[in-house]
Amino acid sequence: MSSRHARTLSDLGLDRDDLSGAAAGDWIPTRGPEIVSTDPTTGEPIGRVRAADEAAYEVVLGRAEARFEEWRLRPAPRRGELVRKLGARLRGAKEALGALISLEVGKIRSEGLGEVQEMIDICDFAVGLSRQLGGLTLPSERPGHRLMEQWHPLGPVGIVTAFNFPMAVWAWNAALAAVCGDVCLWKPSPRAPLSALAVQRICHEVMVEEDAAGLFGLLVDGVPTSTRIAADRRIPLVSFTGSVAAGRAVAATVAGRLGKAILELGGNNAAVVLDDADLDLAVRAITFGAAGTAGQRCTTTRRVLAQRGVSGRLAERLVAAYRTIRIGDPMDSATLMGPLVGADAVDAYRRAVAAAVAQGGEILCGGKAIDRPGFYVEPTIIRAPSPDRFPIAHEETFAPILYLFEVDSLDAAIAAHNAVPQGLSSAIFTESFRSAERFVSAAGSDCGIANVNTGTSGAEIGGAFGGEKDTGGGRESGSDSWKAYMRRQTCTLNFGGTLPLAQGVEFL
Ligand code: NAD
Numbered sequence: 001m002s003s004r005h006a007r008t009l010s011d012l013g014l015d016r017d018d019l020s021g022a023a024a025g026d027w028i029p030t031r032g033p034e035i036v037s038t039d040p041t042t043g044e045p046i047g048r049v050r051a052a053d054e055a056a057y058e059v060v061l062g063r064a065e066a067r068f069e070e071w072r073l074r075p076a077p078r079r080g081e082l083v084r085k086l087g088a089r090l091r092g093a094k095e096a097l098g099a100l101i102s103l104e105v106g107k108i109r110s111e112g113l114g115e116v117q118e119m120i121d122i123c124d125f126a127v128g129l130s131r132q133l134g135g136l137t138l139p140s141e142r143p144g145h146r147l148m149e150q151w152h153p154l155g156p157v158g159i160v161t162a163f164n165f166p167m168a169v170w171a172w173n174a175a176l177a178a179v180c181g182d183v184c185l186w187k188p189s190p191r192a193p194l195s196a197l198a199v200q201r202i203c204h205e206v207m208v209e210e211d212a213a214g215l216f217g218l219l220v221d222g223v224p225t226s227t228r229i230a231a232d233r234r235i236p237l238v239s240f241t242g243s244v245a246a247g248r249a250v251a252a253t254v255a256g257r258l259g260k261a262i263l264e265l266g267g268n269n270a271a272v273v274l275d276d277a278d279l280d281l282a283v284r285a286i287t288f289g290a291a292g293t294a295g296q297r298c299t300t301t302r303r304v305l306a307q308r309g310v311s312g313r314l315a316e317r318l319v320a321a322y323r324t325i326r327i328g329d330p331m332d333s334a335t336l337m338g339p340l341v342g343a344d345a346v347d348a349y350r351r352a353v354a355a356a357v358a359q360g361g362e363i364l365c366g367g368k369a370i371d372r373p374g375f376y377v378e379p380t381i382i383r384a385p386s387p388d389r390f391p392i393a394h395e396e397t398f399a400p401i402l403y404l405f406e407v408d409s410l411d412a413a414i415a416a417h418n419a420v421p422q423g424l425s426s427a428i429f430t431e432s433f434r435s436a437e438r439f440v441s442a443a444g445s446d447c448g449i450a451n452v453n454t455g456t457s458g459a460e461i462g463g464a465f466g467g468e469k470d471t472g473g474g475r476e477s478g479s480d481s482w483k484a485y486m487r488r489q490t491c492t493l494n495f496g497g498t499l500p501l502a503q504g505v506e507f508l
Contacts, residue, residue, distance in 0.1 A: 004331075005039065005046045005103055011096035012198040014047060021049045021193055021220025022056035023200050024063035025213025030056035032221060037194045040106040040339040041329050041374045049193040052219040057228060060217040064156045064183040065234065067214030072153040072181040079179050080130025082210040086175070087123025089202045090116060097167065097198055102330040104192050105166055106338035106375075109331060111293055119171035119199075121461045122477065126175035129482055133180065144496015151486040153181025154260070158229035158238040160250065163341055164296045164398075165241075166192030167199050169264070172461070172476045173239045173485075174216060180485040182237070183215050187229060189242075190222040191341055230254050237485065240264070241298075244396070244422070244470045251472070262484050263472025264465075266396040267298045267424030269447070269456035272413040272439065275309035277429035278453065279317060285427065285455030286402070287321045291379040292457060294337050295400030296345075298471075299425040299449070299457040303393055304404045305413040311406040315383065318402075319365045322379050327370065339375040340399060349377045349399035355392040356403070360385040364404070387416035394420045410435050418446045424467030425449040425456040448475070 001009060009015040021035065022028040032051030039046050052060070071079070090097065098113035107115065135149035157177045161169045166189060174184045188196035196218055203216040219225045226246075229235055230253035239262040240250045247265040254261040271289065273282050289301030306314050330338030340346055346369050353367050366380030379400040384390045386405070393403045407413045417426060426445040430436055436452045438444055448467035449459060459465050464479035466472070475481045501507060 001047070002044055004042070008096055008099045008103060009047065009194070012093070012100060013201050014194055014197055017048060019047060019049045019197060021197070022052040022060055022218065023204065024060040024217040025204060025207050028056050028059050032056070035190050035193050035220060037104055037192070038342065039103055040341050041103070041331070043374055046103060047194050049197065049220050051190070051221040052225055054228070057219055057225060060185060060219055061156060061232070061234060063214035064185055064217050067212065068153070068155055068183045071183055071212065071215060074181070076130045076133055076179055076181065079181060080127040082206060082212055082215075083123050083130070083175050083178050084127045085210065086203065086206045087120050087127070089206060090119050090123065093202060094120070099331070100195055100198055101166060102338070104195050105163055105341055106330050107293060108335050108338050109333050112330070115165060115168045118168040118461060122171050122175045125461055125478060126179045129176070130179040133482065133486070135488070140492065141502060142500045144494060144498065146493045146495065148491045148493060150489050150491065151180075151483065152489055154236045154485060154487055155182060156185055156235045157182045157485065158185050158187065158232070158235045160187045160226050160229065160238065160240045160242065161189055162242045163189035163191035164293065164298070166195035169241045170196070170199065172465070176482050177485045178215060180482055182485055183217070185217045185219060185229065185235065187219050187221060187225045190220070193220045196220060226250060227253065231257065233257050233259070236260060237262070239474070239476070247472055260484070262474035262476060264298070264474050264476060265470060265472040266422055267300070267467060267471055268302050268394065268396045268420045268422040269299055269425040270303035270305055270417050271301050271427040271429065271456060272410070272417060273304060273306040273310055273314055274410060274428070274430040274432065274435055275307045276431045277310060278431060279310070279314060281453055282314065282429040283317045283321050285429070286318060287325070289455035289457040290402040291322065291325055291337055291400045294340055294377075295379070296341065296398050297457050299459065301402065301427070301456045302396065304402060305387070305407050305416055306404065307413070308406055308408055311404070315364060315381070315404055318381055322365050322381060325379055327376060337379060337400065340377055342375055345398060346375050346377055348397055349401065352392055352395070352397035352399065352401055353380060353382070356382045356384070356390075356401070359390050359392055361390065361392075361403070366400070387419060396422060410438060414439065414444055421470040422467065423447045423469035424471040425451070425459070427451040427454065427456045429453055
């Protein structure tokens with residue numbers, strides 16, 4: 001273990017070489033392959049984890065099913081009490097957890113801490129929600145009858161997560177699922193196994209105190225365990241976060257057994273900048289949205305559609321802003337952009353830049369990998385020829401590459417905006433009330449998230465999060481997303497002494 005990692009691993013109880021990637025309350029011995037967690041800043045290993053094998057999977061799922069029998073009947077506000085304790089523990093470990101995110105996936109310090117804050121926030125939200133899981137009461141057409149809807153827990157929820165939010169995406173799902181009366185099986189990204197172990201250790205303490213072993217289970221692995229979860233009829237709901245290609249495979253398998261899925265897949269997000277925009281706001285929001293997290297957010301700004309009168313000035317100001325981005329060690333508080341997650345991500349960046357140039361793009365800044373240890377690239381802006389002659393901009397490259405398009409009008413911007421297969425997040429910068437309203441209207445942005453004068457990236461937990469088209473259609477986090485974690489039951493209660501039939505049907 002290198003000295004760079006020792007303190008954080010020790011603070012989180014991960015400073016040992018026999019880490020098991022399977023847990024359901026207790027840690028479970030497993031014989032899966034060894035997964036090495038790599039520090040993208042240096043390329044050095046941080047730790048090694050033994051992946052879950054099929055036997056461990058059965059143990060974790062078996063304990064989850066056993067816990068579900070009791071947990072689903074525990075009153076929801078008491079379930080909320082456990083989640084309240086979980087949030088408090090996460091708050092206590094915020095510094096170390098945030099540092100681990102920076103070490104394991106390369107997020108800058110404030111974003112690592114922000115991700116832990118997001119876990120704390122969703123726990124708070126879920127505690128309140130635990131007293132609000134209400135259904136409707138509806139008038140019945142039959143005398144002496146009442147119609148009532150109620151919400152029941154589903155059972156074990158499979159939570160498969162991506163590397164770029166190695167803790168928060170689990171929390172969005174698990175905090176809600178837990179108060180809803182479900183039990184959780186987490187299959188994290190094999191790129192971030194230590195982040196998952198650190199969170200699971202905290203869950204373990206809370207489960208012991210609250211007599212809830214089996215409520216939160218962990219299965220560190222790659223594709224095999226995802227596929228097992230997708231195919232397993234004992235898991236009524238699979239919440240999958242990741243690329244469109246992987247999500248498509250998982251969704252097909254879940255659909256094949258008529259299971260439920262929440263799909264949170266790739267984005268290809270654009271900011272529209274009109275001639276009347278406040279450029280100070282637009283430049284800051286686009287720079288954070290495109291280069292923040294080294295372009296590795298599902299909500300990263302990947303395209304700018306700028307109206308002709310402003311596009312030249314906007315390009316100049318963005319290039320100037322990009323020159324001020326300090327690239328370096330994410331653990332250094334002055335750093336604004338860390339590394340990409342791995343060598344394959346650097347290759348994908350190089351391929352996309354080459355394709356963009358081959359398709360007529362002009363590099364305004366960046367465009368190269370950086371020659372230093374770890375997986376660093378330059379944040380890049382490419383002026384694109386026209387929205388319909390630039391196929392590379394229809395793909396999500398998980399790297400800090402921003403394509404700049406010039407458009408004539410708001411209508412042209414909206415058409416180009418909606419022409420890509422993905423539909424996650426979008427933004428417009430304008431001082432015109434009419435243009436803003438048009439963008440968020442039914443004939444405007446086709447995304448799950450549409451913002452005005454703020455960027456595509458960095459959603460709050462209070463709203464429902466997710467997107468349309470190839471992004472998968474799922475919703476997580478706030479608002480009424482909790483309903484996806486429960487089954488709705490409609491009850492007709494007859495308190496009269498006769499048996500009238502619906503629609504006036506006569507029988508017997
Ligand atoms: P990924 O698709 O490579 O992996 C995501 C998860 O799926 C991992 O746990 C991985 O082990 C598993 N997986 C990979 N291939 C699989 C397959 N064929 N079958 C079953 N499981 C498989 O994605 P990633 O590189 O970890 O994350 C980046 C992607 O995730 C981007 O596309 C990003 O936009 C997306 N993402 C979306 C959201 C959202 O909320 N919409 C949030 C975060 C990330």
